[in-house]
Amino acid sequence: MQSETKSRVDQVTSPAGHPVTVLRFEGDIASTSKDAVLGTYQALPKDTAKLVLLDFTKVDYINSSGIALVIQMLIEAANSGQKVYAFGLSAHFTKVFTMVGITKYAGLFPGQTEALAAL
C-alpha cells in the first residue's frame, strides 16, 4: 500500500563554490523507506560529502516512522561532521518538522535555489 521510496544522488555546487550532495526522494517516507533514506545517505563518502541537501519536492506522505529515519540520518551526520539542509517540504510538513524540532538541526528552505544560496 505504501508507495516505494525512490532516491537518487546529485552533486551540485553552491553559488559560493561549495560542493553539495543532494539526496532526492520520491514517494512515501515511512517505515519501509529505511534503505532509500538511511541506506542512500550511508553510502555517501563521509570525507567529501560535507554539505548534504535533502530534496522532498516529490514526497507526498511522511509519517512518524519516516521522520524517525530523518532524525537517524541527522544523528549520523552530526557524528560525521556533516551539515544537513532540506527543501521542498509542503507547508504542512514544514510545520510538522518544526514541531518535532528537526529545524534545530537541519535548516529548511522552500526550494533548491534558496537552499544553495544559503550554503
Added chain:
Amino acid sequence: MSVLKTATVEVRLPSRMGFEKVAMSTAASVAKLMGFREDRVEDLKTAVAEACINAIEHGNRLNEKLSVGVVLSAGADSLEVKVIDDGKGMSKQPARPDIDRKMHGEEDPRGMGMFLIQALVDEAEWVAGSNGKSSYVRLMIRLDKDAE
C-alpha cells in the same frame, strides 16, 4: 461549502502498514465535504494516519487476522474520528519527544506519533477497552469558520 449536516462513515482496515493511507484519504474526503480549510485537512490526515499506525502496530501488533475500525462522525461544526483496535490500550502517556535527547542518543528517534496527534487536532483521548480489547483513540477537529 458544507454539504454535510451529520453523517457517519466507517472504514475497516487490515492490520498491515500502509493501509493507514486509506483512512487518511477517507478522513480528508469527509473533511473537505464539511468545508475544512486545506491546512486543517492536512493536520487531520497526519493525525488519523498516526492513530491508525499505532492501532496496527501496537494495538493489533500487526496481526492481519485483526482489523482496525475507523469511524468518522461528521457534526455541524466538528469531525470526530474514532480509531479502534483489539489491544489493551495504553497504561500511560509517553513523554513528550525531545529532539535534543534524540540527537544525543538518550531517546529513541521514534515515538512521535502520539505527540503529533495531540498537536494537530483539537481534542485527543485514548480509551482502554473495559474487556482488555476494543481500545480506541478519539480525535476531534473543529470546523473553525472564523479563521477562514
